[in-house]
Amino acid sequence: MVLAEATVAEVPPRRAVRRRRFDIVGRVVKPALFTLCLLPLASLAWGWMHGSLGANPIEATTRTLGDWALQLLLLTLAVTPARQLTGWTGVMRLRRMLGLFAFSYAVLHVASYVILDQFFAWTAIWADVVKRRYITAGLAAFLLLLPLAVTSTSGWVKRLGAPVWRRLHRLVYPAAALAVLHHFWMVKADVQQPLVLAAALALLLGWRLIAALRRRGETQRMARATPSGKA
Amino acid sequence: MSRRRLLATGIAGAIATAAGIGSTTVAASDGPAPRSKFANFVKTPWGAGEHLTDYGAITTYNNFYELGLGKEDPQRNAHLLKPRPWTLSVDGLCAKPARFDIDALIAAQPLQERIYRLRCVEAWSMVVPWIGFPLAALLDRVEPLGNAKFVAFQTLFDPKQLPGQRSPLLEWPYVEGLRLDEARHPLAILAVGLYGEVMPNQNGAPIRLIVPWKYGFKSIKSIVRLTLTETMPQTAWNRQAPREYGFYANVNPAVDHPRWSQKRERRIGEFFRRDTLPFNGYGEEVAGLYAGMDLTTWY
Ligand code: HEM
Numbered sequence: 001m002v003l004a005e006a007t008v009a010e011v012p013p014r015r016a017v018r019r020r021r022f023d024i025v026g027r028v029v030k031p032a033l034f035t036l037c038l039l040p041l042a043s044l045a046w047g048w049m050h051g052s053l054g055a056n057p058i059e060a061t062t063r064t065l066g067d068w069a070l071q072l073l074l075l076t077l078a079v080t081p082a083r084q085l086t087g088w089t090g091v092m093r094l095r096r097m098l099g100l101f102a103f104s105y106a107v108l109h110v111a112s113y114v115i116l117d118q119f120f121a122w123t124a125i126w127a128d129v130v131k132r133r134y135i136t137a138g139l140a141a142f143l144l145l146l147p148l149a150v151t152s153t154s155g156w157v158k159r160l161g162a163p164v165w166r167r168l169h170r171l172v173y174p175a176a177a178l179a180v181l182h183h184f185w186m187v188k189a190d191v192q193q194p195l196v197l198a199a200a201l202a203l204l205l206g207w208r209l210i211a212a213l214r215r216r217g218e219t220q221r222m223a224r225a226t227p228s229g230k231a
Numbered sequence: 232m233s234r235r236r237l238l239a240t241g242i243a244g245a246i247a248t249a250a251g252i253g254s255t256t257v258a259a260s261d262g263p264a265p266r267s268k269f270a271n272f273v274k275t276p277w278g279a280g281e282h283l284t285d286y287g288a289i290t291t292y293n294n295f296y297e298l299g300l301g302k303e304d305p306q307r308n309a310h311l312l313k314p315r316p317w318t319l320s321v322d323g324l325c326a327k328p329a330r331f332d333i334d335a336l337i338a339a340q341p342l343q344e345r346i347y348r349l350r351c352v353e354a355w356s357m358v359v360p361w362i363g364f365p366l367a368a369l370l371d372r373v374e375p376l377g378n379a380k381f382v383a384f385q386t387l388f389d390p391k392q393l394p395g396q397r398s399p400l401l402e403w404p405y406v407e408g409l410r411l412d413e414a415r416h417p418l419a420i421l422a423v424g425l426y427g428e429v430m431p432n433q434n435g436a437p438i439r440l441i442v443p444w445k446y447g448f449k450s451i452k453s454i455v456r457l458t459l460t461e462t463m464p465q466t467a468w469n470r471q472a473p474r475e476y477g478f479y480a481n482v483n484p485a486v487d488h489p490r491w492s493q494k495r496e497r498r499i500g501e502f503f504r505r506d507t508l509p510f511n512g513y514g515e516e517v518a519g520l521y522a523g524m525d526l527t528t529w530y
Contacts, residue, residue, distance in 0.1 A: 053497050054291060054292060054303060055285075055287070055288035055291055055292035055302070055500070056292060056355060056497070056499060057303070058497065058502075059355075059497075073318065076507075078401055116502075117497075118504070118505060119502075119504070121504075123496075124492065124494070124495065127492060128491070128492065131487070131492075132490055133490070136488060185490065186490070188353075188473075189296070189400045189401060189471060190296075190300040190400065192300075
């Protein structure tokens with residue numbers, strides 16, 4: 001305790017620190033990542049303008065957008081483990097942006113399917129949704145992501161309260177699993193890419209599971225160490 | 232862009248590819264193989280009025296897993312396949328089994344141009360001006376025996392030339408089959424070229440099957456062997472996923488692939504999907520082959 005007080009005394013007031021220190025996450029990392037996340041989209045736009053998307057540009061567009069939706073979703077899920085591994089808390093400030101980019105690519109992916117691929121042929125789309133399990137899984141993933149995108153603002157965190165908000169946002173796990181399944185069920189025989197993404201997801205979810213089990217073990221140990229409940 | 236490359240190089244590579252860096256160098260580095268034209272072939276009335284798919288699209292949008300999984304991989308890896316010298320052997324239940332040198336075979340057959348629609352099982356289609364000759368002409372030369380009921384086809388097996396055969400996606404080599412009466416149908420051809428030119432490697436050089444009323448995967452590429460058999464031969468995709476790919480594989484909008492609809496297709500180069508026709512529009516010619524058969528069972 002004495003030690004802690006001494007440290008506090010030596011540290012200058014917080015506001016002074018903030019003014020002096022350069023906000024590297026807010027000023028550099030975040031804008032850079034923002035630009036990077038726009039690159040796939042820019043590249044698609046460039047491809048359409050220059051006719052360089054191959055013989056079937058519509059398929060290429062739907063696929064590229066789907067690929068990035070899923071990859072960014074997995075990247076979003078990697079933020080917390082990255083913080084735990086590196087201890088760098090600044091990375092948490094990138095999570096919302098990554099998640100919203102993942103959702104934006106998912107919206108564009110679905111729009112590409114509805115507009116470019118099917119051109120609003122709603123009966124064909126509905127038949128796809130009920131008959132094609134890969135489309136059903138894709139739609140389910142999309143519907144799970146929707147409330148997360150809507151409630152991503154700080155206002156909604158306050159309105160719901162952090163515990164409820166956190167519980168709601170656990171929907172991202174089934175959403176990611178359904179998106180991986182959607183991808184897996186779509187391919188004909190070349191399961192290599194979906195398998196890599198499934199492995200990445202398994203790693204990210206496994207990490208959380210182990211962390212949760214450890215936390216639980218610790219609480220139990222603590223409870224045993226203090227049977228009366230007093231510290 | 233190659234999805235495999237995207238994987239191999241990780242996120243950094245993915246970003247580079249997404250940004251268009253590298254994807255342009257691909258086209259530049261593997262310049263097209265020398266193209267040579269056939270001197271003599273006769274035009275046929277097939278496909279009159281059809282709008283031909285661009286040569287560029289036909290030769291860069293291919294399903295030929297032996298040369299890579301992405302649609303553009305076969306064109307990129309085309310140089311690995313050596314279509315000369317090449318021997319095509321015909322054996323099994325026939326009076327005169329034979330081995331043909333590809334150039335001698337081509338020289339002995341009057342060549343025709345056949346403009347056919349090609350409908351892939353993945354719900355896209357093209358119109359291709361093939362150069363070839365009727366499969367029946369080759370079968371006549373070997374004189375099938377009375378008990379021959381089917382023809383089995385086999386692609387070259389050589390992982391050095393066809394590196395996709397190193398990965399266990401399908402059981403290699405690729406095999407296909409037709410009933411003998413299907414094989415003898417005048418629409419079924421062995422193609423050795425397209426757009427008046429020698430067959431590009433990525434399209435199945437030096438010789439491939441074309442059965443225009445069936446899904447594209449029936450039209451086996453880079454054939455080295457035909458065998459006349461009494462029993463129904465195995466086919467590569469049927470072996471891999473029997474519920475999804477039948478032996479007959481006739482184009483049929485009424486029978487969906489279990490995972491996607493076959494009712495409509497995208498003609499490469501067009502924006503709107505168009506309706507898929509039974510037997511890919513060749514019903515008048517070939518429907519009789521299947522009289523009395525339930526095409527939902529025999530998909
Ligand atoms: C209503 C919802 C959705 C529909 C209708 C849908 C539709 C499709 C279709 C039609 C394809 C195949 C494209 C083609 O081969 O032409 C596809 C592929 C894909 N989708 Fe979706 N999708 C949906 C939601 C999602 C979501 C939410 C994600 C990810 C977060 C996603 C990720 C993917 C991926 C990764 C692929 C594979 C792309 C590739 O092969 O490279 N999809 N989707």
